[in-house]
Amino acid sequence: MSTIELATTVAIGTALVLAPIPAQAVRDLNASPPEPQPAPAPESEPAFDEALIARVRTGLDLLPHWRPRPELGETETRILLWSQLELNALYERAGGTVTTAQVEHTSSDGQTWTEEEITVTVDVPGVGPVQAVTGWCDDLAKYGARDTLPLMRAIAPTPQILETAPARGQLLGYDRFAIAPGAPLPDGRTIATVEDPLGSSWRVTDDHGRVHWLHKYGQLVRYTSGTVAFIESEWAGWSSD
Known part of the structure; x- marks a missing residue:
């Protein structure tokens, strides 16, 4: 390197060393490092009643590892099954x-469709x-047709609702049923x-x-509170069972 080149290099280096540092850069260098942000806590599973789960598992003879899947909307007393064949086996x-x-579903992209939902x-x-629930799948009918599958035959x-009275003030509304198959009973x-x-x-x-023995002049009603009652006139002289 020539004398002139060496002198030029030294001059440039000296200028860089002596150049003033911006005040903001100094403040940034002296500032404390930012505190690390804690990672978001994972969503915890809902607190289920383990004793209740065990009784349901035993009562329905479910697999030993069964427990509700909250992401599918299951609870201790509402179970989703994959198909009518699995639901038929449970029944x-x-x-x-x-x-x-008939239940209407909506997908994440806004598409809607109607499905026949079966509940046992x-x-x-x-x-x-x-409740154990699934949707009817036509593609599986070859393994169990509607008219042969015990689940569907049951x-x-x-x-048949004979009369509907809406609630008025503190008075409950009600549905009055014909004493016929499908009607609810008080028990x-x-x-x-x-x-x-x-x-x-x-x-x-009943279904069990x-x-x-229901008096022919009695009335079978279900109130808007959900309570079912069999009402008879005092003169009817009816006594159940």
């Missing part, structure tokens, strides 16, 4: 009341009513068959095989 081992309804309601000892008929059962023997009462068999 055949646990019994219960089978109902259907089982009265599990120590728990009460437990669908409870739609109850939570559903009428399966009705016979008309000689006498003043209907011989009613229990026999009830």
Whole structure:
């Protein structure tokens, strides 16, 4: 390197060293490092009643590892099954009341579709009513047609409502049902068959095989509170069971 080149290099280096540092840069160098932000806590699973889960698992003879999946909307007393075949297997081992309804679903992109939803309601000892639910899939009908699958043959008929009275003030509204298959009973059962023997009462068999005697002049009502009652006139002289 020549003398001139060396002198030029030294001059440039000296200028860089002596150049003033901006005040903001000095403040940034002296500032404390930012505190690390804590990672967001993972969403915790809802607190389920483990004893209740165990009773449901035993009552419905579910797999030993079964527990509700909250991301699918399941609870201890509402279970989603993958198909009507799986639901039919549960119905055949646990019994219960089978109902259907047309349910509208909406996907994440806003698309809507209607599905036939099948529900089996089982009265599990120590728990009460437990619902097992699935949607009907036509592609699986080849493994069990509607008219041969016990689940579908057991669908409870739609109850006949004779009269509906809306709630007014503190007075409850109600539906009055015909004493016919599908109608609810005060003990939570559903009428399966009705016979008309000689006498003043209907011989009613519920969906669990229990026999009830309902006076022909009584009224079967379900209030808007959900309570079902059989109301009879004092003169009817009716006594149940």
